[in-house]
Amino acid sequence: MTAQTIATVRGLTKSFGKVETETHVLKGIDLTVHRAEMVALLGPSGSGKSTLLTILGTLMRASGGSHEMLGVDLMNASDAERTGFRSRHLGFVFQFHHLLSDLTALENVMMPAASAAGRETRAIWERASELLDAVGLSDRRNYRPSAMSGGQRQRVAVARALVNKPALVLADEPTGNLDRKSADQVIGLIHRINQSTGTSFIISTHDEHIAAQCSSRIGLLDGLIVPA
Amino acid sequence: MNAYAVKLALRHLFSHPAQTVLLTSGVALGVSVFIFMSALIGGLATLLTLRTVGNIPHVVLEQPDHDPAILLSGVGELVVLQKDLSRRNQISIWQPAIPIAEQTPGVTFVSPQIRGAAFVERGQAVASVGVIGVMPGKLSGIADIDAAIVEGSSNLLADSLLIGSRLAKDLGLRVGQIVRLTSDRGRARSLHIGGIFTLGVASADRQAVYLSFSTARALFDLPTGISRIEIKIKPPIDAPRIAAQLRSTTALKATAWTEENTQLFEALDAQGRTGTIIKIFALVTIMVGIASAMSLSVMRRQSEIGIMRAMGAGKVFVVSIFMLEGILIGLIGALIGASLTWLALTALPPVTEVARGGLPIDQAQGGFLLAIVLTTLAGALASIQPALRASRIDPVEVIGS
Numbered sequence: 001m002t003a004q005t006i007a008t009v010r011g012l013t014k015s016f017g018k019v020e021t022e023t024h025v026l027k028g029i030d031l032t033v034h035r036a037e038m039v040a041l042l043g044p045s046g047s048g049k050s051t052l053l054t055i056l057g058t059l060m061r062a063s064g065g066s067h068e069m070l071g072v073d074l075m076n077a078s079d080a081e082r083t084g085f086r087s088r089h090l091g092f093v094f095q096f097h098h099l100l101s102d103l104t105a106l107e108n109v110m111m112p113a114a115s116a117a118g119r120e121t122r123a124i125w126e127r128a129s130e131l132l133d134a135v136g137l138s139d140r141r142n143y144r145p146s147a148m149s150g151g152q153r154q155r156v157a158v159a160r161a162l163v164n165k166p167a168l169v170l171a172d173e174p175t176g177n178l179d180r181k182s183a184d185q186v187i188g189l190i191h192r193i194n195q196s197t198g199t200s201f202i203i204s205t206h207d208e209h210i211a212a213q214c215s216s217r218i219g220l221l222d223g224l225i226v227p228a
Numbered sequence: 229m230n231a232y233a234v235k236l237a238l239r240h241l242f243s244h245p246a247q248t249v250l251l252t253s254g255v256a257l258g259v260s261v262f263i264f265m266s267a268l269i270g271g272l273a274t275l276l277t278l279r280t281v282g283n284i285p286h287v288v289l290e291q292p293d294h295d296p297a298i299l300l301s302g303v304g305e306l307v308v309l310q311k312d313l314s315r316r317n318q319i320s321i322w323q324p325a326i327p328i329a330e331q332t333p334g335v336t337f338v339s340p341q342i343r344g345a346a347f348v349e350r351g352q353a354v355a356s357v358g359v360i361g362v363m364p365g366k367l368s369g370i371a372d373i374d375a376a377i378v379e380g381s382s383n384l385l386a387d388s389l390l391i392g393s394r395l396a397k398d399l400g401l402r403v404g405q406i407v408r409l410t411s412d413r414g415r416a417r418s419l420h421i422g423g424i425f426t427l428g429v430a431s432a433d434r435q436a437v438y439l440s441f442s443t444a445r446a447l448f449d450l451p452t453g454i455s456r457i458e459i460k461i462k463p464p465i466d467a468p469r470i471a472a473q474l475r476s477t478t479a480l481k482a483t484a485w486t487e488e489n490t491q492l493f494e495a496l497d498a499q500g501r502t503g504t505i506i507k508i509f510a511l512v513t514i515m516v517g518i519a520s521a522m523s524l525s526v527m528r529r530q531s532e533i534g535i536m537r538a539m540g541a542g543k544v545f546v547v548s549i550f551m552l553e554g555i556l557i558g559l560i561g562a563l564i565g566a567s568l569t570w571l572a573l574t575a576l577p578p579v580t581e582v583a584r585g586g587l588p589i590d591q592a593q594g595g596f597l598l599a600i601v602l603t604t605l606a607g608a609l610a611s612i613q614p615a616l617r618a619s620r621i622d623p624v625e626v627i628g629s
């Protein structure tokens with residue numbers, strides 16, 4: 001693994017179901033993600049994009065192959081080790097924002113760091129405030145999700161994904177529920193963060209317009225990497 | 229304790245005030261039932277005990293039996309034991325026992341007495357009575373005769389006696405009339421009725437007759453000895469322990485009131501068990517209520533739990549949030565229920581002053597602290613299963629859906 005490499009998967013497979021009804025979703029994926037890389041993961045529905053992101057995000061174990069990130073063998077790590085690793089080095093943005101409805105925008109951004117620390121520290125508060133500034137929502141910090149628009153909520157979700165200064169952010173169709181204007185705002189934001197902080201992104205999308213803004217493209221079809 | 233888990237638990241409770249108020253009100257109601265039953269069962273026990281032991285001695289000291297000791301101990305030998313009836317059952321040397329009894333911790337009153345059977349005659353009417361000869365100033369220490377006097381006065385003179393109201397009614401007696409009292413020793417004396425009392429105990433009101441100590445001595449041929457020493461203690465429930473202590477310090481036969489009132493104890497015990505069952509049902513109801521609410525909460529918040537897990541929150545963290553919510557619901561509900569019940573019970577009269585037909589509720593026996601602790605514990609227990617279920621939520625499934 002070189003100094004620029006963040007994550008590597010080799011021969012990654014994933015199957016669901018029992019022997020007779022087994023479905024092979026991923027059939028041997030080789031993938032390397034470098035620092036500050038912004039990867040567009042393209043492919044039709046059912047091609048295995050979400051499954052690949054879920055495995056890369058340590059939310060699911062692969063059926064076979066190897067999975068390393070930052071020198072850690074995540075394939076053979078325990079559940080607790082994977083949870084700890086996820087908390088420290090990975091960020092997520094989903095198609096739906098999944099913000100906690102009881103918390104304000106600022107508290108939602110603080111949540112991943114506060115739950116890891118066991119309390120809301122001054123440093124976490126400052127980091128979350130900076131991120132809300134960065135996504136242009138400093139004036140909405142005390143708003144609950146129900147009082148914000150879809151685009152604003154998704155920008156809060158992006159800020160939340162970055163609060164622990166992750167090496168890699170996995171975004172699964174982050175603009176899928178947004179109108180064009182809001183989608184452009186969110187992708188522009190991700191691009192700026194990628195450029196300014198060196199955080200790597202893998203963005204699953206159907207949208208060629210979004211893929212065009214990424215530094216590299218990976219196509220996925222029927223569980224295999226194909227030229228995109 | 230994880231401060232952030234506490235914050236999230238509190239935030240969820242206060243973000244849904246209607247649901248929280250409903251839930252804590254249910255808990256408060258259960259706690260009120262728990263406390264009310266504790267106070268009622270405790271108050272009933274106190275009232276029954278007071279009514280039972282209020283006018284009787286708690287410990288009685290008497291001369292030990294003079295029956296001969298059996299020296300043979302071989303197997304297969306038959307022994308005929310003749311009860312010693314050659315001597316009168318009296319405490320000949322009783323004066324040393326009085327200060328010993330008075331200085332025993334827990335003893336509140338000591339009354340040396342001369343007792344015996346007698347007949348009261350008025351014209352052709354005759355009634356058998358039990359005579360109690362009491363020392364001056366010791367009349368009302370065991371049974372509160374002063375308070376029970378319904379006619380005349382409680383002042384006992386050498387030529388007067390006090391009788392119960394039922395005896396007075398049976399013989400048609402009134403204060404000031406002369407009666408003839410004949411003791412079982414064959415001695416007789418004419419005495420005038422100084423007062424009539426009603427203790428509310430049929431046997432005492434029909435058969436007890438109070439005389440002065442000196443008059444009783446003469447009637448029962450006891451120039452120096454006494455029949456028994458009656459003792460009051462506080463609390464009455466300590467009677468067995470104090471009786472055992474007096475037995476060893478005075479070498480007299482000591483009988484606690486509890487030995488002769490086992491039925492009362494059985495009744496109180498059964499009543500206590502009934503109360504315990506009702507209290508357990510109240511706690512179970514609280515647990516079921518909290519568990520149901522927590523289960524619904526877990527169902528409704530699946531995606532939030534999933535996102536927290538996806539963001540790196542551990543299973544223990546998720547468990548602690550839901551456990552804390554259960555504990556907080558239990559604690560807040562218990563505090564509200566206990567406070568309101570305490571206020572409500574404050575308005576009720578004490579057990580000793582409860583009117584006939586009223587509920588003898590003893591606020592001090594409400595078990596307020598116990599109710600708060602048990603309800604909080606019930607909240608914690610009720611939330612274990614929902615909390616574990618929350619921790620097992622697969623983030624991939626809930627986020628995907």
